[in-house]
Amino acid sequence: xxxxxxxxxxxxxxxxxxxxxxxxxxxxxxxxxxxxxxxxxxxxxxxxxxxxxxxxxxxxxxxxxxxxxxxxxxxxxxxxxxxxxxxxxxxxxxxxxxxxxxxxxxxxxxxxxxxxxxxxxxxxxxxxxxxxxxxxxxxxxxxxxxxxxxxxxxxxxxxxxxxxxxxxxxxxxxxxxxxxxxxxxxxxxxxxxxxxxxxxxxxxxxxxxxxxxxxxxxxxxxxxxxxxxxxxxxxxxxxxxxxxxxxxxxxxxxxxxxxxxxxxxxxxxxxx
Amino acid sequence: xxxxxxxxxxxxxxxxxxxxxxxxxxxxxxxxxxxxxxxxxxxxxxxxxxxxxxxxxxxxxxxxxxxxxxxxxxxxxxxxxxxxxxxxxxxxxxxxxxxxxxxxxxxxxxxxxxxxxxxxxxxxxxxxxxxxxxxxxxxxxxxxxxxxxxxxxxxxxxxxxxxxxxxxxxxxxxxxxxxxxxxxxxxxxxxxxxxxxxxxxxxxxxxxxxxxxxxxxxxxxxxxxxxxxxxxxxxxxxxxxxxxxxxxxxxxxxxxxxxxxxxxxxxxxxxxxxxxxxxxxxxxxxxxxxxxxxxxxxxxxxxxxxxxxxx
Numbered sequence: 001x002x003x004x005x006x007x008x009x010x011x012x013x014x015x016x017x018x019x020x021x022x023x024x025x026x027x028x029x030x031x032x033x034x035x036x037x038x039x040x041x042x043x044x045x046x047x048x049x050x051x052x053x054x055x056x057x058x059x060x061x062x063x064x065x066x067x068x069x070x071x072x073x074x075x076x077x078x079x080x081x082x083x084x085x086x087x088x089x090x091x092x093x094x095x096x097x098x099x100x101x102x103x104x105x106x107x108x109x110x111x112x113x114x115x116x117x118x119x120x121x122x123x124x125x126x127x128x129x130x131x132x133x134x135x136x137x138x139x140x141x142x143x144x145x146x147x148x149x150x151x152x153x154x155x156x157x158x159x160x161x162x163x164x165x166x167x168x169x170x171x172x173x174x175x176x177x178x179x180x181x182x183x184x185x186x187x188x189x190x191x192x193x194x195x196x197x198x199x200x201x202x203x204x205x206x207x208x209x210x211x212x213x214x215x216x217x218x219x220x221x222x223x224x225x226x227x228x229x230x231x232x233x234x235x236x237x238x239x240x241x242x243x244x245x246x247x248x249x250x251x252x253x254x255x256x257x258x259x260x261x262x263x264x265x266x267x268x269x270x271x272x
Numbered sequence: 273x274x275x276x277x278x279x280x281x282x283x284x285x286x287x288x289x290x291x292x293x294x295x296x297x298x299x300x301x302x303x304x305x306x307x308x309x310x311x312x313x314x315x316x317x318x319x320x321x322x323x324x325x326x327x328x329x330x331x332x333x334x335x336x337x338x339x340x341x342x343x344x345x346x347x348x349x350x351x352x353x354x355x356x357x358x359x360x361x362x363x364x365x366x367x368x369x370x371x372x373x374x375x376x377x378x379x380x381x382x383x384x385x386x387x388x389x390x391x392x393x394x395x396x397x398x399x400x401x402x403x404x405x406x407x408x409x410x411x412x413x414x415x416x417x418x419x420x421x422x423x424x425x426x427x428x429x430x431x432x433x434x435x436x437x438x439x440x441x442x443x444x445x446x447x448x449x450x451x452x453x454x455x456x457x458x459x460x461x462x463x464x465x466x467x468x469x470x471x472x473x474x475x476x477x478x479x480x481x482x483x484x485x486x487x488x489x490x491x492x493x494x495x496x497x498x499x500x501x502x503x504x505x506x507x508x509x510x511x512x513x514x515x516x517x518x519x520x521x522x523x524x525x526x527x528x529x530x531x532x533x534x535x536x537x538x539x540x541x542x543x544x545x546x547x548x549x550x551x552x553x554x555x556x557x558x559x560x561x562x563x564x565x566x567x568x569x570x571x572x573x574x575x576x577x578x579x580x581x582x583x
Contacts, residue, residue, distance in 0.1 A: 019384075023377035030366055103361025104374070107419065110325050110357065111378040112350025118378065272327040 020117065024125020027098055034094055038130070041087040042080070042137035049076060050144035057150075069152025070159070073145035077163050080137055081170050081224075086196065088130050088174035093191040095126040095175075096182020096263055106272040119183060119267040123260070126175055134171045138164055162229035170224060173256045174199075177220075180259025184266045207241065217243040223251035275339035278303050278427045278458045279324065284333035286319050286482075293319040295482035297333070301460055301475075303426075306453045308469035308490075309462040310573065311479035317462040318358060320479075321431050325355055338426055351380075354425035356433060360416025364405030368396055368415050371404055375419050383422040390418035394448070410441040417448065428452055431462045446472050466570040478573055485576050494572045499541045501548065504530040504561025514555045520544035530561065 029035060053067035066072075099105040099118075108118055142164075146154050155163075177199075181191040203221050206212060216222055222241040226248035243251075279301040286294040294316045301307045311317050322328045324335060326346045335342045337349040362371045369387065376383035391397045394414035399407070407415065413433060420428055430449070434442045449459050449472050463469050469476055470490060477487035486493050505511045508530050515521050515531070520539040525532050535544055541564060552559050 019377040019381075023374045026370060027363055027366065027374065030370065032365075098363070102363045104363055104371075106327055106357055107361065107375060108378050109327055110350065110353075110355045111375060111423070112326075112347040112353075113378040114347065271322075 017117070017121065020113075020121035021124040021128070024095060024122050025128045028091060028095060028126060028129045031094065034091065035129075037090060038087050038133045041083040042133040043140060045079065045083055046076060046137045046140040046144070049079070050140070050148065054144075054148055057148075066148055066150030066152045068145040068148030068150065068154070070145070070149075070155040071152065073141060073155045073160075073163070076141045076145070077138075077167060080134075080141060081167055084130075084134050084137070084167060084171045085174040085199065087133070088171040089178035089195050089199070090192065091126050091130050092175040092178020092180075093182035093188050093195065094178075095122040096179040096184075097186055097188045097191055098182075100186040101188060109272040115268045116264055119264045122179055122183075123176075126179060127172065130171055130175055131168065134167060135164075138167055159229060166224075166227060166229050169227070169252065173220065173224075173252055176256040177259045180261075180263035183263030184259075186266075186270070214241075214243075216241045217247055218251060220252065220255045223248040223255070227252065276303060277301055277336075278338055279460065280336040281320075281324075282334045284320065284323065284335060285331045286316070286323055286328070287331045292482050294323065294330075297479075297482075297484050299477055299484060299487065301458065303458055304453065304456055305474040306449060306459045306461060306472050308473035308476040309460060309479060310466065310469045310476050310569075311464060313464050315464075315479045316482040317464075317479060318431055319482075321355070321357055321429055321460075321462055325350065325353070325357065325429065327357065350423075352423055352426045353429065354417075354420025354423045354427070355429040355431075356413075356416040356420060357429075357431045359435065360412055360419065362404040362412065362415065365403060367401050367403055368407070368411075368418075369400040371415065372419055372422060376422050379422050382424075386422050386424060390421040393421060394418045409436045410438070413437060413441070413445070425457060427458045427460065429460045429462075432464070433461065434463070434465070434468055442468070466573055470569040476569065478576055480576070486572075490569055494569050499537075500532060500534045500565040501541070501545050502527065502530065502532050502561060502563045502565055503548075503552070503559060504563075505552075505557055505559050507557055510555070511552060511557050511559075514551055514557060515548055518544075518548055518551070520548070532565070 050067050053064065053072065056064040057067050099108060105118075109115060142155070142160050177195055178191065181195045182188065185191045185194070199221075203219050207216055207219055207222055209216075219241070223243070225240065226243050226245065277300045279299060281297050281299045284294055284297040284299070285292065297320060299320075309317050309320070319328070323330045324337060324342065326343050329343075338352060340349040342349050362368075363374070366374070369391065372387045372390065373384070376387060388397070391400045394417050396411065396414055396418060399411065404412070404415065413436075417430075417433075420430075433449075434445050437445060446468075449461065452459055453474075461469065461473060473490060475487070475489045476493060477484045478493070479485065503511055503515070506529075508526060511531055512524055512526075515533060516524060520535050521533050522536045523534045533548070535541055545562070545564060549559070549562055
């Protein structure tokens, strides 16, 4: 082999990171079922929710208040937060376990590409699918809440921006948990069962057991609740588990970082 | 710098608990050849390939791929290696072209430019935009080769590539592999099919129970086995009485139209054959065929492995 060929080879070995992330996005966005589910859990509920309440308001304005306004916006965000988390887990798990399930992980490892880079590419690739749907669902809610406010107070720009960040945060953390679990278990079914079982059944149960006291600040749901944006115009019952904003931010960060670290470790060490 | 061997291993070993899957393998694969890695199922062929490609760690020993130590310089070494390990697998929901785009993204910028050429080369250009879940096994195998070609490989590693192919597909595959060798690439073909290796490869390593028991050019390995002569005669009993006492003949068996003689391994076949022929003629025995028997790789393989079983 000549020196010239060797240098070409070395240059070729450096694949652009963007290309790897784009490839991850391609794998995800071509899964029609997953994309339909994502739309059904982000955009569709907002469209249906505001359409139904608008019709109800139009048919009987005395009995049914305006579909928009800040109260309805806050309520829709609560629902969107839950749905977005579930959708993001599904995408994260698919990104983490997809190559393994299809037997393609081995093919990618054989290219010589670092396993950690293969794993890292899944993060922007997956988020590039999740976040636009989240943004669209959010935009529907924000626009409808403003346009259909009628005599109700409208959400101000600051509150909308804080809500957007909070929803995006929930989506990103749920995606990270799904990705970590998918990469760890290598199986979509098992990963979805474990993560959603924890999020939807075990965690709420633990949060409700008051004898656990301050131990519950480690729960993701409690930390996210503590970080929920508030507005003087919305009744706020306050967080059910007391903790500082700093502690909540740390808990949320750990819930994102630890699953990613575990997923990266497993991707780097598993037999392909 | 030109390297003589594209794959070199020394003392390569893989253990799974107490079981040794690859046992102290020293392997040298010359550049520009089709090299068969031949052994029965469970002999450790795939495990060795998986170690070479960094899919699993070695328990002991050293490896070099394209002159680079692996795993220390794995990324650089694999940049010019294409491989199919066991059956090629793809994302069924993506098209053939999209699957290649995924691999090209991991390979680097230049690999993208090779997608069309690779699809044409394996005859899949027309079906490139169909989803892979609708592909036949043969098409998947060809797509696997196309995927390997994205690296513009100096070394192609193909693990049991003809598994599940029909005779026409096998023949097509054989031509394709020889074509790669003619272009100066090296092909490492792992197989349990002796006939396939014999038809495609220039050199071979025979592996059994995780150990390489013989390696070298196919002719040289086959020549290391027993040699024989087929004597076609209408009077086989008389012929047998003449040759049975010959010092070079180790055994003789009846055929439908004569005898098959097995010669002792320490004699020179041509010389012994000439002497046996002379004696038959002098004894007035009609001989209509006198044919040296070349030991096939299959016979040699069976000799080696049966010797191992007896040991």
